[in-house]
Amino acid sequence: MKLPRVSAVVAAAVLTPAVLFPSSASAADAPAPVGVSGPDTASEGGTTQEDLDRAEIRKILADPASGISVREAAERALAAGTAADLRTFLEEGLQNARVTDDRVRAFQILAVGGPAVKKAATAALRGSYADLVQFLKEGQYTARAEDDRAEIERILADPQTGRGVRETAQRALAVGTPAALRHFLEVELAKQQADDDRVLVTQILSKGGPAVKKAASAAMSGSYADIVQFLKEGQYTARAEDDRAEIEQIAADPQSGRHTREAARKALAGDAAGLRRFLESELAAVRMSDNRVKVSQIAETGGPAVRKAALAALDGDDQAVLAFLDRGWAAARAEDEAAAAKPTTQPTTRPTERPAEQSTATPAPQATATPQAAPAGQAPVVQAAARTTTSTGGGDTAARPGQLAATGAEGLGWEAGAAAAAVAAGAGLVVVSRRRRPTEG
Incomplete structure (x- = not known):
């Protein structure tokens, strides 16, 4: 018992x-x-x-x-x-x-974890053990899916994201399940990123200078780690080398203006960022400054058409200045050259021809000739006198109407022609009198 x-x-x-x-x-x-x-x-x-x-x-x-x-x-x-x-x-x-x-x-x-996971984990640790167990069993996965979606959306919003990554991320979001989001981040992202990086190196190679092309080719021939290193550092080192060589050429170019050469030498004394800044933002400004100086000099030394076109360009914007230097200057210069080569039309001196016109209207010559009745044989003398008043002494270029060749006086016009005709008529009378004297004696 x-x-x-x-x-x-x-x-x-x-x-x-x-x-x-x-x-x-x-x-x-x-x-x-x-x-x-x-x-x-x-x-x-x-x-x-x-x-x-x-x-x-x-x-x-x-x-x-x-x-x-x-x-x-x-x-x-x-x-x-x-x-x-x-x-x-x-x-x-x-x-x-x-x-x-x-x-x-x-x-x-x-x-x-991401923001959502951190929030859920903190709440579980501050709660009971049952809250902790629930977080480890389910809560962490729900919160991680929320963070995964936010991370994929951030990747899509990044302008540096390549085409392959972008398209795969969009498909994952379209499916929308936690498993699809996690699969993209853990598996697909790395694969698509490697493909996009290779495409990016190819693009850089096609546009880069000699040093960049050499570095990009070496990266493409190597491992993916070489490609990553090129994209992170190598391309910038090589580009700085190309930038320096290009700026040295600009500084040594005799066609570069004073402002451009000074700015180039200043950039060469700086770092890689200064070289890139000069080429991307400063070079255009200093070149335009030199272009405006050049147009001003052209306006001072050019002909009428060149001066007019140059001043109009200076009053305009930068595109107007470039257009003038590109084609406007040549067109205006051709216009000035054409104007200089074109012969000047001989002016009509009708006031000097007036006495001859009157003499032809006289019915019969008089014994004592007057300026209004000069013999027909003296017409060449009158015309010669008229030409003497309208042409320069040493060239074949006709003077402007109303301008005397010897004195340069303007505004005489008809009066100068009449005076010349009178002188010619007087000379004719002397000749007639000399011819008559032997017969009279």
Whole structure:
């Protein structure tokens, strides 16, 4: 009668820890302890509870999901070797170690997660253990999907994103599941990025200078790491070399203006950023300054048409200045040359011809000739006198109407012609008188 009472007491002692310390659920729930009796209770096959507990602990150690705290506590229990130590670990130590490992895991996820994951992990760590278990089982994945979507949208918004990455990202967003978003970020992104980087190096090679072409060709012939290094650093080093060579040519070019040469020499004394800044933003401005100086000089020395076109260009914008230097200058210069080569039309000197016209209207010549009735034979004399008043003494270019060749006086016109006609008529009378005198004597 006493033996059953002792068995009942022993059974109660064995079951009490399991009732008072139940194992809570977690992302990697610990298996329930095996065995229902103390170390002295044997199974039907002769295996003791201690053997069963030892096997269970070894199974926990073999589970890759077991955390470091669980492993350490399990190893200590096995090292102790007693049935009590094994049972204590399974009933108490295992759960405590799991709580520690779960909190460590949540902190690790928080450290590397995006904004949504960080927020969810922080809330779980501040809550109950049930909140922590829920985060590890489901919450972290929901929050990570939110972060993945935001990351893909950021990639699409980046203007540097290549075509392959962009198209694949858009397909992942169209599917929209957490698995599709994660697959793009973990698998597709790297592959598409490598393809886009190779395309980018090819584009740089086609547009670059000698140094850039050489560096890009070497990168394309190497590994993907060489391509990444070229895109991050190599292209800029090579481009600085090309920029320096180009600016040296500009500074040495005799066609470069003073402002351009001075700015080029200043850029050569600086760093790679200064070289690029000169070529991309400063060069155009200093060249335009020199162009305006050149147009001003052309306006001062050019002919009428050139001067007019140059001044109009200076009053306009930069495009007007460039257009003048490109074709307007040549057109205006041709216009001036054509005007200089065109012969001037001989002016009609009708006032000097008036006496001759009157003499032809006279019915009969008089014995004593007057300026209005000069003999017909003296017409060449009159015409010669008229020409004398309208042409320069040393050239074949006719003077302007109303301008005397010898004096340069203007405004005489008809009066000068009449005076010349009178002189010619007087000379004719002298000749007539000399011809008559021998016969009269």
